[in-house]
Amino acid sequence: MATLKDIAKITGLTATTVSRALRGFDDVSPATRTRVREVARELNYRPNHSARKLVSGRSGIVGLVLDTAPADFESPHFFEIAHSITQAMAGRGLDLMLHISTDADPLQTYDRLIGQGVFDGFVLLFPRADDARMAFLTSRDVPFVVHGKHVPDPDYPFFDLDTADIVRRAVAHLAAFGHRRIALLNGEAGWQVSRERAEVFADALMRAGLPLVPELIRYGDTSRAYGRDATRALIALPDRPTGIVCCNSLVAGGVLDAAAEAGLSIPGDLSVVAHDDVLPGMETGDLNPPLTVTRRALRDAGTPLADLMQRRLNGEPVRDLQVLETAEWIGRASVAPAPQKG
Numbered sequence: 001m002a003t004l005k006d007i008a009k010i011t012g013l014t015a016t017t018v019s020r021a022l023r024g025f026d027d028v029s030p031a032t033r034t035r036v037r038e039v040a041r042e043l044n045y046r047p048n049h050s051a052r053k054l055v056s057g058r059s060g061i062v063g064l065v066l067d068t069a070p071a072d073f074e075s076p077h078f079f080e081i082a083h084s085i086t087q088a089m090a091g092r093g094l095d096l097m098l099h100i101s102t103d104a105d106p107l108q109t110y111d112r113l114i115g116q117g118v119f120d121g122f123v124l125l126f127p128r129a130d131d132a133r134m135a136f137l138t139s140r141d142v143p144f145v146v147h148g149k150h151v152p153d154p155d156y157p158f159f160d161l162d163t164a165d166i167v168r169r170a171v172a173h174l175a176a177f178g179h180r181r182i183a184l185l186n187g188e189a190g191w192q193v194s195r196e197r198a199e200v201f202a203d204a205l206m207r208a209g210l211p212l213v214p215e216l217i218r219y220g221d222t223s224r225a226y227g228r229d230a231t232r233a234l235i236a237l238p239d240r241p242t243g244i245v246c247c248n249s250l251v252a253g254g255v256l257d258a259a260a261e262a263g264l265s266i267p268g269d270l271s272v273v274a275h276d277d278v279l280p281g282m283e284t285g286d287l288n289p290p291l292t293v294t295r296r297a298l299r300d301a302g303t304p305l306a307d308l309m310q311r312r313l314n315g316e317p318v319r320d321l322q323v324l325e326t327a328e329w330i331g332r333a334s335v336a337p338a339p340q341k342g
Contacts, residue, residue: 002040002043002044002045003045004018004019004045006043006045007036007039007040007043007045010039010043011032011035011036011039013032013036017032017036018036021033021035021036021037022036022037022040022093026314027314058120058313059117059118059119059120060093060094060095060120061094061095061096061097061118061119061120062089062094062095062096062097062119062120062121062122062123062309063096063097063099063113063119063121063122063123064082064085064096064097064098064099064122064123064125065098065099065100065101065106065109065110065113065122066098066099066100066101066125067101067106067109068100068101069100071221071223073221073223073224073225073250076281077298078125080298080299081125081147081298081299081301081302082096082098083299083302084298084299084300084301084302084303085123085301085302085305085306086302087302088302088303088305088306088307089306089309091306092306092307092309092310094120094306094309094310096123097119099113106133107132107133107136110122110133110136110137110140110142111136111140114140114142119142120143120313121142121143121144121145121309121312121313122137122142122143122144123144123145123146123147123305123309124144124145124146124147125146125147125148126147126148126191127146127147127148127149127150127191127192128150128190128191128192129150129151129190129191129192129195130150130190131150131192134146134150134154134156138155138156143309143312143313144156144157144312145157145158145159145305145308145309145312145321146158146159147159147160147301147305148160148192148193149192150192151192152192152196154322155318156318157308157309157311157312157318157321157322158308158321158322158323159301159304159305159308159323159325160323160324160325161296161324161325161326161327162324162325162326162327163193163196163197163200164196164200165326165327166275166294166327167197167200167201167204167245168200168203168204168207169294169329170204170245170273170275170294171201171204171205171208171210171245172204172207172208173273173292173331173335174243174245174271174273174335175208175210177243177271177335177336177337177338178337178338179241179242179243179271179338180210180211180242180338181213181216181239181240181241181242181243182205182210182216182241182242182243182244182245183216183217183218183234183241183243183244183245184197184198184201184216184217184218184244184245184247185218185220185226185227185230185231185244185245185246185247185251185255186198186217186218186219186220186247187219187220187221187222187247187248188219188220188221188222189219194219194247197247198217201217201245215237216234216241218230218233218234220251222247222248222250222251223250223251223254224250224251224253224254224257225254226251226254227246227250227251227252227253227254227255227257227258228254228255228257228258228261229254229258230251230254231244231254231255231257231258231259232258232261232262235258235259235262235264235270241270242269242270242271242338242339243270243271243272243273243335243338244270244271244272244273245273245274246272246273246274246275247274247275247276248274248275248276249274249275249276249282249284249291249293250276250282251274252272252274252284252291252293252334253282253287255270255272256272256287256288266289266334267289267333267334267335267336268336268339269339271334271335271336271338272291272292272334272335273291273292273293273294273334273335274291274292274293274294275293275294275327276294276296276298284332285332287334289332289333289334290332290333290334291332291334292330292331292332292333292334292335293329293330293332294327294328294329294330295327295328295329295330296325296327296328304323304325308321308323
């Protein structure tokens, strides 16, 4: 089996330089990285993570730890983002390893994995407002990147979408069509993104001169079933909303289900705007009616997360590793002027 030393001998480089070239470090020139990878392919080289760590101080393995398995409706979405992160990591000479925790306290899992000395760092998904993982990993001086954030102004590397921009555009769009009672179908209350979404929603209503009605803000697990049940409750109110902002397209699918069940027309009786347009099994442009959405695919998070992980491992400062992107707006037929009361 070929080793780093075999590649080093052929290329005339040190084993450390070969290791860094295979892992895509920026301090190795593009030409050298290309040459090293060509020789590695010719020799059918396969990385030995233990040997790699002895040479470079790193294993090239990044961990992804879940405290529980995804729910049935979440599984396709989790697979999509895990697949995209894996592919992006591989392109940078890193390997993603998934671990499902069996500990009552997930921090015990991180403590054990850190103690094994196998992982260079971790990717964190699904941050909650009370999330202790970030402080724990920081205290252990272990590199990590987060998809999202658990506080408004984090001191760690993260990739996130501009939730404030998404919510403001949705509310302003509905208000421009004359909607005055606008509901929000939010995610779980314990998620920081849900808290941010609710705060921005209230601010956007105020800016539009609209009242904040607490009973029009609902929280749930972001499934289609949650969207259906929440909408049933909303349309049963004496003064039901005429517009709904949904935290994702699965929830919006549930809104359409409940509206059809109640004999309501979308957008004649109820207008709908949704985020997270690109989810497995949801083609929002093919729904009846096609949904107005903010578009950003989960799989698009893989590349920025892998890039941030590599740069963090290379020692770049945290302040340069915080990425906030905006989502594309796509106006379709699920929004119309608010119905006039007779």
